[in-house]
Amino acid sequence: MKHLKIYSFFLFSLFVVSSCGKKYLEERMVSNIGDGYLSTRAGFEDALKAAYSSFRSFYATERGMSLTVFGTDTYTRGSDGSWKFVNDYTAQLDARTGIINEVWSDFYRAINTANAVIGRADQIPNIDQATKERRVAEAKFIRAHHYFILLQLFGGVHLSLEEVRSVTNKASRASIKQVYDAITKDLESAIPKLEPDVKKTDWGRATKPAAEHLLARVYLTKATSEAKAPDDYAKALQYAKSVINNYAFKLLPDYAKVFEQGAGEINDEVIWSVQYTSDPITNSTGNNAHVFFLMEYDVQPGMQRDVANGRPFKRFMPTTFGLSLWDRSIDSRYEKNFKMTFFCNRPGTYTIEGRSVTLNAGDTAIHLPSRELTREEILKRPYLVITPSRYTEKLYPTLTKFLDPLRPDRTTFEGSRDFLAFRLAETYLIASEAAMYVGNMAEAANFVNAVRRRAAYPGKEKAMEVTPSQIDIDFLLDERERELMGEQLRWFDLVRTGKLLERVRKHNPQAAPGIKDFHVRRPIPQTQIDLTDGGAASFPQNPGY
Known part of the structure; x- marks a missing residue:
């Protein structure tokens, strides 16, 4: 197996992990760990691996899927489930919504673990400088990713860049610009220190192209925010082109092959994936997207x-x-x-x-x-x-792209397939959108046509190509969904392009009556507001909730 397999580790206790084997990150469960362990070489490595486990809280879970797939122009509610109101945008979607609270708390726990790795790195014994810098860069990747998701969901959030070692009730909402500045600084400083390829060593760790892909997505999103800068699209294009041109990634000839389970999960199109495993002891709740x-x-x-x-x-x-x-x-x-x-x-x-x-x-x-x-x-x-x-x-x-026929029986909920979080087809689509906005329509067409030609039936490649004059943001939004449907990007795409309200009202009859202008943000968890010194005066709720 190849998976980065992990449990949670936070501050002084819970579960920690250790490395074993050459081709993937393994684990062991240890409880009742004191603060001193994190300052050892083994604890330092274990804390970082445990920070990766927080990706499993969001990707391929009901909470992550419900917050990104539901309530869009392309997906609405089926007959079952407890979170239909997330699609319908009813008054039940409020500050007490469980799945929102879970993402918030899980990501902040992981951010603090990443802060501990970054802050304690210089005191860790028996670690060479290159390895230490690489591990810190991985922690910055995790921290940047989590703040980016939180920023897209909630707007300005509490910004903590140092380890918190004791309980505190001091918190405040940073500005959107401050959070973007922290995200871009983390990724730009991490990129030179990360490995370009870990397929044969520790598959699942953050890599240089994974950080570049994420940074391209960040700049594409920042470009339409209140923190926008004139060069955001140019930077998105720069980082996307680096991933496309400077590594060995390539689009697979057959779209269906991208989602083949097993060996197919490590393929030339996958830039970075969230790791799951077939081991029931270490898979936690597993990849649930298959249901x-x-x-x-x-x-x-x-x-x-x-x-x-x-x-x-x-x-x-x-x-x-x-x-x-x-x-x-x-x-x-x-x-x-x-x-x-x-x-x-x-x-x-x-x-x-x-x-x-x-x-x-x-x-x-x-x-x-x-x-x-x-x-x-x-x-x-x-x-x-x-x-x-x-x-x-x-x-x-x-x-069908998430089906898991390798589950041991028909009732098993804990799927084992990896979740393909970053893949090259999206990089091409980021590059196309960024090129469009910097005014290079021919380049925009070239990037999107690479994806479309791959998708064509044999002999239909030319018919699938589009001209520069056919490209606008609505076309690219449609193309992103043709390629990336279900991959936990749609709600974010509609919000960042200012299309959520328009498209939901036009194309999602169940959601149209309930969606309001303020639904471009999720509600801040009420527990965060209640536990903050000063309450809503110190940590205000998003408008409308």
């Missing part, structure tokens, strides 16, 4: 739940607009993103469309055609046909 996007296939004629088709939680349903994004005659990504046919795994005789149909193992049991069919056409098919007009909150196209 959220599935329709209720398992109670339909000829079907029962199995490992390959997944455990259908029916949380996220694609909107009509979301399903309309692809030109399915030339773009293979619809076919490779969605499951259109289910094959019988529960043989028997069933009543379908008022007639008796016998299904044998392996027969087509369910088909979701991309167009409407006449009643006569439907009756010619000896299986359940679900046309677009028949979609419900339980029956809709299933996004």
Whole structure:
């Protein structure tokens, strides 16, 4: 296995980890650790590895998915789940929302652990200078990433860049510019010290291209914020082009291969991923993304739940607009993103469309055609046909890129596949958007066409290309979703481009009645306000909540 496998470590106790093996980060569980341990070489290394565990709190979890996939133009609520109000933007979306509190607290714990690694580095014995600088750079990458997510969710947040060793109730909200300054400073100082490639050593650690990709995304987002600077787009383009041109990354010829589980998770397109594992002892709650996007296939004629088709939680349903994004005659990504046919795994005789149909193992049991069919056409098919007009909150196209057929059984929730957080296709799309805004439309077209040509059906590559005159922010937003659907970027993309309100109101009927102007920010957790000396006067809530 290859995974960076970790538990949590914070300040003086909880769990810590240690290194073992040559190809990945391993772990051991140790409890009741005192403060002095963090100042040892082993504790220093363990604390950093534990800081990585906080990525698992956000990526491929219900909290992270609900805050980034739900309530957008392309995904709305399915029939089940406790967080439908996040999609609907009702009054329940408030300062007491559990998933918001969890991201806040988990990220701040990790930030303080990263602060400890950075602050104590010079006192750690028996560590060479290059290794020490590299570990500090990794901690800065983690800290910058977490502040960037918090900034996008909440706006200005408490900025802590030194380790807190005792309980304090002093906190305040830094300005958006101050937080951006801290993020960019961390990443720009980390980049020269990070390794360019760790595939054969410690896969899962932050690398130089991972930090450059993140910094390109940061500058692209900063460019539309109140902290914007005239050179933000130029810097986003600079860092994106560095990732594209200066390393061995390349787009895989087949879009579907990017998401192959197992060996495919370390491929030439993956810049950095959040590590999960098949070891149930060390996987914590695991990668949960495999359950959220599935329709209720398992109670339909000829079907029962199995490992390959997944455990259908029916949380996220694609909107009509979301399903309309692809030109399915030339773009293979619809076919490779969605499951259109289910094959019988529960043989028997069933009543379908008022007639008796016998299904044998392996027969087509369910088909979701991309167009409407006449009643006569439907009756010619000896299986359940679900046309677009028949979609419900339980029956809709299933996004397949997160399925986990390597789970040990059909009920296992703790998935083992990595979450591909940064991949080269997004780098190209960042570069295209940045090039557009600096006025180089030909370069913008070249970058987006590289992604589109890869997505084309064989022989359709030329038809997939677009001209510079076709490119604007709406086209690029659509293209990002054609490529990156479900990958925890959409809410952020719509907010940073000023399109959240417009597009949700136009394309998400469940969310449209509830969304208000202030919903471009999430509410500050009430516990943070209540525990701060001075309360709301010292730590004000976001407007509207």
